[in-house]
Amino acid sequence: MNFSDKSFSLAIEAKEPELTPKGRKLARFILDNPTKAVFLATRNLADKAGVSEATVVRFVRQIGYTTYSEFKNELRKHIDSELTLMERKEMTISDTEQNGLEQTVAREIDNLKALLESIDRDQAGKIVELLSSPASVYIVGSRLSYHAAYYMGWAMTKIRKDVNILKGSDRTSLDWLTVAREDSVVVIVAISRYPNELIRVGKYAKQLGMKLVVIADSMACPLIQFSHYHLVTRPKTIPFYESSSSMLCLIIHLLNEVIKAKGEDVNAHQEKLEKAYRENDILFNLD
Numbered sequence: 001m002n003f004s005d006k007s008f009s010l011a012i013e014a015k016e017p018e019l020t021p022k023g024r025k026l027a028r029f030i031l032d033n034p035t036k037a038v039f040l041a042t043r044n045l046a047d048k049a050g051v052s053e054a055t056v057v058r059f060v061r062q063i064g065y066t067t068y069s070e071f072k073n074e075l076r077k078h079i080d081s082e083l084t085l086m087e088r089k090e091m092t093i094s095d096t097e098q099n100g101l102e103q104t105v106a107r108e109i110d111n112l113k114a115l116l117e118s119i120d121r122d123q124a125g126k127i128v129e130l131l132s133s134p135a136s137v138y139i140v141g142s143r144l145s146y147h148a149a150y151y152m153g154w155a156m157t158k159i160r161k162d163v164n165i166l167k168g169s170d171r172t173s174l175d176w177l178t179v180a181r182e183d184s185v186v187v188i189v190a191i192s193r194y195p196n197e198l199i200r201v202g203k204y205a206k207q208l209g210m211k212l213v214v215i216a217d218s219m220a221c222p223l224i225q226f227s228h229y230h231l232v233t234r235p236k237t238i239p240f241y242e243s244s245s246s247m248l249c250l251i252i253h254l255l256n257e258v259i260k261a262k263g264e265d266v267n268a269h270q271e272k273l274e275k276a277y278r279e280n281d282i283l284f285n286l287d
Contacts, residue, residue, distance in 0.1 A: 008078035015063045022051045023059045030075075038075045039236055042068050077220035108245040111235040115246040118234045127213050127229050128254060131156070132261035135211070136184040138177065142168030142195045148215075148244065149189040152251045158273060159258055159266055168198040177201070182209050189247070190216045190223050199223060215250065 009031045016024055029049035030037045037045055046053040057068065065071040131137060137156065141149025146167055153165035164180075166173040168188075177186065186205040190198055194216075202223045205212050214227040217235055224230045233246040259266055277283050 008075065012063055018062060019059065020055070022055045023062065025049060026051050026055055026059050027063075034075060034079055038072055038079060073219065076218060107236070111233070111246040112249060114234050114236045115250060118232070119250070120231060123229050123231055124254065124257070127231065128257040128261055130185045130211055130213065130229070131187075131254065131258045132160075133185070134162075136162045136164065136181050137187065138164045138166055138180065138184060138205075139187045139189070140166045140168050140173060140198065140201055141189040142198045143191075145189040145191040145198070148191075148247045148251060149187075151248065152187070152189065152255070155251075155255050156258070158270065159255065160262060160269060166201075168195060168201050173201055174204055177205055177208060177210070180208075180210070183211075185211045185213060187213045187215065188223055188227075189251075190214060190221050191247070192218055192220065194221055194223070202226065215247070217247065 012027050012031065016027060019027060026045075026049045030045075033048075036048070040048060042056045043053050046056050049056075060068050060071045063071075065074070137153075137160075139149050139153035139156070141147070146169075150165055153163055156163045164176065166176055177184075186202070188198055188202050188205075199222055202212055202214070203226065206226050211229075212223075212227045214221065214223045214230040215233075216224060216230065217233050219232055219234075221230075221232070224232075231250060233250055235246055
């Protein structure tokens with residue numbers, strides 16, 4: 001997949017005359033394989049491109065980055081914002097056409113391992129404190145992220161009161177936030193490519209003085225810069241549609257921690273729900 005027509009690659013190509021033959025070979029590998037290069041360590045990238053590790057380090061500095069980590073972050077941002085649906089589809093098909101289910105499962109296992117290794121436990125703890133507080137909670141998603149936001153919100157109604165689920169693509173979400181309590185907590189679930197409607201909701205929540213929590217799939221998510229707290233799943237792949245495994249696993253972890261934090265209050269809340277289920281014959285019962 002070639003990104004030679006995009007701004008990131010133009011910046012690299014502008015430096016090509018200054019690069020050594022090995023540096024130009026590395027540049028071409030990165031431009032032709034950005035979704036592979038972004039997940040490789042310096043040694044692995046060197047092996048794949050057929051150059052030395054020293055060439056990789058020198059190349060990164062020559063094109064204007066202080067560290068390799070900074071270079072990879074910029075490459076990831078570029079991919080998250082520029083990769084089209086067609087390009088994502090082609091990449092997903094090529095990744096799974098050989099091994100099918102096995103490859104899909106292996107990829108999800110890698111994503112879960114990446115989550116376990118990178119999760120910011122301090123941020124997670126502070127988010128659990130907010131979600132366990134008496135404050136009203138508004139959980140917002142849009143497009144691909146709405147399924148995860150809805151799951152989080154609906155599951156949380158089984159744990160505590162005053163939980164609201166909003167769809168970012170519905171402009172009335174701004175109305176609901178306008179009339180909400182000022183001490184409310186707004187949780188936005190965001191998946192690349194990030195819809196402007198979610199960014200609008202996040203900015204408005206911050207403007208209203210509410211606590212803003214962002215759960216995203218990449219540090220490239222523009223909502224992170226004005227959030228109070230954030231958690232990032234950092235998947236090992238760039239999917240056609242976002243992997244649910246790491247995002248939902250993170251959400252389930254937060255829900256379980258909220259249950260622990262609220263203690264006996266959860267029992268009283270759930271007893272009311274169970275009573276409503278029985279009295280209104282809401283759930284299937286063999287009897």
